[in-house]
Amino acid sequence: MEPIHEPILDINGLTKVYPGGLKALDNVDLTIRRGEIFALLGPNGAGKTTLIGAVCGMVRVTSGTIHAFGENLSDSWRTARKRIGLVPQELGFDMFDTVERQIGYSRGLFGRAPDPARIEEVLRSLSLWDKRDEEIRKLSGGMKRRVLIAKALAHDPELLFLDEPTAGVDVELRRDMWRQIDSLREQGVTVILTTHYIEEAEEMADRVGVIDKGRLLLVDEKAEMMKRLGRTEAHFILASPIAQIPDALGSYPVTLADDGAILCYRGGDGTGKGKAEVAAIATALVHSGVAFTALEQKESSLEDIFVDLVERQGLAA
Numbered sequence: 439m440e441p442i443h444e445p446i447l448d449i450n451g452l453t454k455v456y457p458g459g460l461k462a463l464d465n466v467d468l469t470i471r472r473g474e475i476f477a478l479l480g481p482n483g484a485g486k487t488t489l490i491g492a493v494c495g496m497v498r499v500t501s502g503t504i505h506a507f508g509e510n511l512s513d514s515w516r517t518a519r520k521r522i523g524l525v526p527q528e529l530g531f532d533m534f535d536t537v538e539r540q541i542g543y544s545r546g547l548f549g550r551a552p553d554p555a556r557i558e559e560v561l562r563s564l565s566l567w568d569k570r571d572e573e574i575r576k577l578s579g580g581m582k583r584r585v586l587i588a589k590a591l592a593h594d595p596e597l598l599f600l601d602e603p604t605a606g607v608d609v610e611l612r613r614d615m616w617r618q619i620d621s622l623r624e625q626g627v628t629v630i631l632t633t634h635y636i637e638e639a640e641e642m643a644d645r646v647g648v649i650d651k652g653r654l655l656l657v658d659e660k661a662e663m664m665k666r667l668g669r670t671e672a673h674f675i676l677a678s679p680i681a682q683i684p685d686a687l688g689s690y691p692v693t694l695a696d697d698g699a700i701l702c703y704r705g706g707d708g709t710g711k712g713k714a715e716v717a718a719i720a721t722a723l724v725h726s727g728v729a730f731t732a733l734e735q736k737e738s739s740l741e742d743i744f745v746d747l748v749e750r751q752g753l754a755a
C-alpha cells in the first residue's frame with residue numbers, strides 16, 4: 439500500500455493529438471488526491487472524455503506521463519486497471535443479458551472473486567435489486583444508466599471516473615446519483631466526474647478543474663475558486679434616468695444601462711468587498727441626490743465563473 443499522501447493519480451504534460459491533427463489535450467498537468475471528489479468542467483469538445491480515455495486505456499497519448507497508485511501506468515497497466523472504474527457516457531452492454539448476471543460478470547472480468555452479497559448491495563444502492571432478473575434492453579433509459587454505474591462499481595474500484603453521469607437523466611436519478619457519489623466518498627473512493635452541469639460540481643466536488651480546447655485553465659478548491667473569482671453584481675433601478683455617473687462614484691466599477699435608468703455595479707472578489715461597495719454606492723447615490731426605487735443584487739455562481747473564464751480564454755486565444 440502506498441503512503442497516504444501519495445496522489446492517487448498524477449498526470450504530467452499530457453498531450454493528445456488525434457490523427458488529422460486535432461489537439462484534444464494540450465500539455466495537461468493534474469494531480470488527484472486520494473479520497474477527493476474532483477469535477478472536470480468544460481464545454482463540448484473540451485477534451486474531458488479524451489482525458490478519461492487516456493487514464494482508462496482507451497486513448498493512446500501522444501506525449502506525457504500518467505502515474506496511478508504511485509506507478510507509471512504504462513508499466514503497471516494490468517494491475518492499475520483493476521483498481522479503476524469507469525462509467526462511460528455511452529451505454530455499452532449485452533442488452534439481452536439480465537441485470538444481475540451482467541454485474542456479476544463485470545466483477546469477474548476484473549479478476550475479483552464472486553461476491554453475491556456485494557453485488558446485492560450495489561444493486562440495492564442503485565434501486566436495481568427489483569430489476570435484477572430483467573433483460574437490460576427492457577429497462578428505461580434511466581435504469582440502463584443505473585446499470586452502467588453498478589457495472590463500474592462491481593469490482594470495488596478505488597478510483598472511479600464518471601463521464602457526464604447525469605447527462606439527460608431526470609431530476610430524481612440525478613439526486614440518486616449525487617447520493618451515490620456521497621456514499622462513495624464515505625467509503626474513501628476517489629471520484630473524478632466530468633460535467634456540463636455547474637450545479638453538479640457546485641453540489642458535489644471538493645475541487646474543480648476547468649478545461650477548454652484541451653487546456654486545463656484552472657484547478658482549485660471549489661470554495662477557494664468561488665471566493666477568488668466570485669463577483670457581486672448589483673443593479674440600482676433609478677427613480678429617473680441620469681445622463682452621467684455622479685462624480686462621487688468615480689472610483690467604483692459602475693456603468694449605466696437602459697438609457698441611464700439603471701446603474702450597474704460589477705465588482706468585489708467574493709470576500710464581502712462587493713457587498714460593502716454596493717452599500718457605499720447606495721449612500722453615495724443618496725448624497726448625490728440620485729434616488730433609486732429598487733436594488734437587485736446577485737453573487738456569482740460557479741456558472742458565472744466558468745463562463746467568464748472560458749470567454750476570457752477565448753479572447754486570449
Ligand SMILES: Nc1ncnc2c1ncn2[C@@H]1O[C@H](COP(=O)(O)OP(=O)(O)OP(=O)(O)O)[C@@H](O)[C@H]1O
Binds near residue numbers: 462489
Ligand atoms: N477518435 C477521435 N478522432 C479524432 N478526433 C476526436 C476523436 N475523439 C474526440 N475527438 C475530438 O477531440 C476533441 C475533444 O473531444 P472530447 O470528446 O475529449 O471532448 P469532451 O470535453 O469530452 O466533449 P463532450 O462534453 O462533448 O463530451 C473534440 O474536438 C473531438 O471532436
